[in-house]
Amino acid sequence: MNKDTFEPLAFVQKPAAEMIATSRSFYEEMRRRRSVREFSNQPIPMEVIENAIRAAGSAPSGANMQPWHFAVVTGAEKKQQIRVAAEREERAFYQKRASQEWLDALAPLDTNASKPFLETAPCLIAIFYKSTTLTEQGETRKNYYPKESVGIATGMLVTALHLAGLVTLTYTPSPMNFLNELLQRPKNEHPFLLLVTGYPAENAQVPRLEKYPLEKIATFE
Ligand code: IYR
Numbered sequence: 001m002n003k004d005t006f007e008p009l010a011f012v013q014k015p016a017a018e019m020i021a022t023s024r025s026f027y028e029e030m031r032r033r034r035s036v037r038e039f040s041n042q043p044i045p046m047e048v049i050e051n052a053i054r055a056a057g058s059a060p061s062g063a064n065m066q067p068w069h070f071a072v073v074t075g076a077e078k079k080q081q082i083r084v085a086a087e088r089e090e091r092a093f094y095q096k097r098a099s100q101e102w103l104d105a106l107a108p109l110d111t112n113a114s115k116p117f118l119e120t121a122p123c124l125i126a127i128f129y130k131s132t133t134l135t136e137q138g139e140t141r142k143n144y145y146p147k148e149s150v151g152i153a154t155g156m157l158v159t160a161l162h163l164a165g166l167v168t169l170t171y172t173p174s175p176m177n178f179l180n181e182l183l184q185r186p187k188n189e190h191p192f193l194l195l196v197t198g199y200p201a202e203n204a205q206v207p208r209l210e211k212y213p214l215e216k217i218a219t220f221e
Contacts, residue, residue: 065143072124073125133188
């Protein structure tokens with residue numbers, strides 16, 4: 001490859017033993033991550049959020065279009081507005097939209113339409129995927145695989161925040177187009193997920209649950 005749009009890859013191969021140890025300890029750390037619904041109101045260092053979003057922004061994306069926007073909300077008034085709008089949708093969800101099958105699947109989580117964590121948690125990160133991007137020249141450019149790309153970036157964000165010592169909840173009120181209006185995001189941006197971020201409340205409880213073992217989620221041949 002000899003194109004002037006290329007540069008050498010910076011890559012240092014590690015010994016296999018180190019790779020195995022690193023992958024093992026990464027797994028041991030990641031399996032400690034839990035979705036948390038009881039938050040402390042303790043503020044968090046904003047630099048952690050900034051760095052975690054930088055890490056998310058390094059994710060691979062379709063044709064490197066980077067079709068994401070992260071709207072960070074820490075203000076009490078905005079968090080309250082988000083809670084009010086989200087709880088309105090949640091009431092409709094629990095009272096009529098959700099099928100009995102869906103409600104049964106959620107039963108072990110003991111969730112309901114009340115979402116106090118949207119105000120208690122110090123930081124809400126509203127993640128949007130962009131179906132198109134408005135270029136500096138004012139042209140509309142199509143993005144490729146925006147949802148897949150933002151899904152990967154979101155996974156990296158969740159991972160970065162966990163490794164930094166914070167807890168998160170991947171929260172998806174449905175529908176959540178109220179986020180466009182409340183956060184003044186343009187129509188080409190579509191809400192993907194609300195990442196609730198902070199420290200856990202003292203004595204926070206989480207559902208007892210198990211993750212499938214390797215044999216159940218992977219095949220090797
Ligand atoms: N959004 C609702 C319901 C809900 C849906 C799923 I899928 C979950 O994994 C958990 C909850 C709520 O947050 O209560």
